[in-house]
Amino acid sequence: MVDLLAKTACDGLASLNIGTVSLREGRAVPMTTLAPFRGQQVALDAALQAAHGLGFPPIGGSCQREEARALWFGRDLGLLMGVEPEATLAQYAALTDQSQGWAVMQLAGLGAEEVLARLCPVDLRLSAFGVGAALRTEAKHMQASICRLEEDCFQIMVFRSMARTMYHDLKTAMEARAARG
Amino acid sequence: MRIHCPLCGARDRREFSYKGAALVRPLAAAEPEAWHAYVNLRENPAGPLAELWYHEMGCGSWLQVTRDTVNHSVLEVVLARDTALGAGA
Ligand SMILES: [Zn+2]
Numbered sequence: 001m002v003d004l005l006a007k008t009a010c011d012g013l014a015s016l017n018i019g020t021v022s023l024r025e026g027r028a029v030p031m032t033t034l035a036p037f038r039g040q041q042v043a044l045d046a047a048l049q050a051a052h053g054l055g056f057p058p059i060g061g062s063c064q065r066e067e068a069r070a071l072w073f074g075r076d077l078g079l080l081m082g083v084e085p086e087a088t089l090a091q092y093a094a095l096t097d098q099s100q101g102w103a104v105m106q107l108a109g110l111g112a113e114e115v116l117a118r119l120c121p122v123d124l125r126l127s128a129f130g131v132g133a134a135l136r137t138e139a140k141h142m143q144a145s146i147c148r149l150e151e152d153c154f155q156i157m158v159f160r161s162m163a164r165t166m167y168h169d170l171k172t173a174m175e176a177r178a179a180r181g
Numbered sequence: 182m183r184i185h186c187p188l189c190g191a192r193d194r195r196e197f198s199y200k201g202a203a204l205v206r207p208l209a210a211a212e213p214e215a216w217h218a219y220v221n222l223r224e225n226p227a228g229p230l231a232e233l234w235y236h237e238m239g240c241g242s243w244l245q246v247t248r249d250t251v252n253h254s255v256l257e258v259v260l261a262r263d264t265a266l267g268a269g270a
Contacts, residue, residue, distance in 0.1 A: 059188050075188055075240040121193035135189065138196050138238035 009103035009163040016171055019178030021111050023170055026104035026155060032085045034070070034078040035094040041076070044092035051086035062134040062147055071134040071147055079145070102145075103163035107170060108153040111177055116146070116154060118173040126151065140169040182253050184246055187260055189239045196238035203231040203245045205266055227251050233261060 010025035034056070036044045045056040048070065054063040057072040064070075073079040085095050107115060116124050119139045123129065124146065134147040142165065145157040158166045182194040202223055207215040224230070227250060234246045243261035248254070261267075 060190075075242045077241070121195060136239045136241075137192070143238055 006100070009100070009160040010105065010167065013164065013167045016174065018171070018174040019109075019111060021107065021109040021115055021174050021177065023105060023107050023167070023174065026106050028104075029067075029082045029099075030080075030084050031098040031102060032080045033073060033094075033096045033098055034080055034085070034089065035096070036076060036078075036092055037094070040092040044089065047086075047088050047092055048080075051088055052080070052083055057134065060133060060135055062132050064132070071145060073134075073145060074136055101160055102157045103160050103166060105156045105166065105170070106149070106153060107156055108150075110152060112152060112154055114177050115170065115173045116156075118176060119169055120144070120146065124148075124154070139166065142166060182255070184234060184236075184244070184255055185258050186236050186239055186242065186244060187258060188242060189236065192236070192239055196236060197234045197244075198237045200233040200235060200243075203233045203261070203264070203266055229256055233266075 006028070008025060008028050013025070015024040016022060034044065036056070041056060048054060048056055052065060052068045054065040054068055054070055057063050057070045057078050059072055062069060062071045068083040069081045071079045071081065079098065089095060113124055113126070120137050122135065122137045126148075129135070129148055131148050131151055134145065136143065136145055138144065139146070139156065139158065142158045142162050144166075147155045149155050156166065156170070183191045184194065184197055185191045204219055207219050229247055230250050231245055231247050234244045236242045236244060245259050245261050245264050245266065246255060247257040249256060
């Protein structure tokens with residue numbers, strides 16, 4: 001059996017520090033979408049609690065427990081990151097492995113909100129989008145998932161095939177924001 | 182124009198794609214005239230019109246949006262799942 005090298009979505013794209021904002025790739029972790037069967041969301045929530053110590057994410061939010069995080073990822077859809085899902089979850093939801101399927105980036109620092117404001121048509125200020133909030137929106141014509149990990153740190157996800165485009169658009173927005181001073 | 186998605190909140194028009202009038206689908210065994218009307222015939226009101234929009238860049242829901250075609254004001258938005266649109270399917 002050949003040993004294949006795993007390349008992350010942003011392989012070859014350098015981390016950036018522009019002005020007060022930084023961009024780097026998120027750590028490669030297991031990712032699984034959880035699509036609860038009709039009427040099974042409460043049972044799935046309990047199974048998640050039992051298996052991983054976190055619940056099914058509320059609309060527009062996320063749940064976190066140590067290395068594991070569950071993001072709201074769309075209607076009746078959650079994304080479990082950071083742990084392999086326990087097999088028990090499959091009783092209540094369709095589980096689909098998404099690992100390596102998404103480019104995961106972290107945009108951090110003072111002014112990160114202003115960078116995202118150039119790319120996304122939603123209000124991502126802290127007052128409207130607090131720590132742990134997670135939404136789906138457009139980022140420069142790409143279907144993105146955005147989560148505020150910390151007060152000044154966002155996780156941005158797009159399909160893996162769009163990693164380079166997202167990186168370019170973020171870099172351009174970071175430069176534009178820095179130029180404004 | 183902004184559409185208030187029941188799940189995501191008020192979002193810009195560019196996050197959605199448009200399908201057309203929201204019509205109740207006929208039963209599979211319905212007369213050809215019923216299917217002809219469903220597929221081809223459209224009202225063109227100057228005023229409120231029920232339409233289907235897809236929140237493609239957001240939560241992935243199909244929405245029934247009632248829009249005033251005169252001034253683009255959005256009068257009502259509900260999840261298409263919660264309507265009787267597919268009742269004939
Ligand atoms: Zn939505």
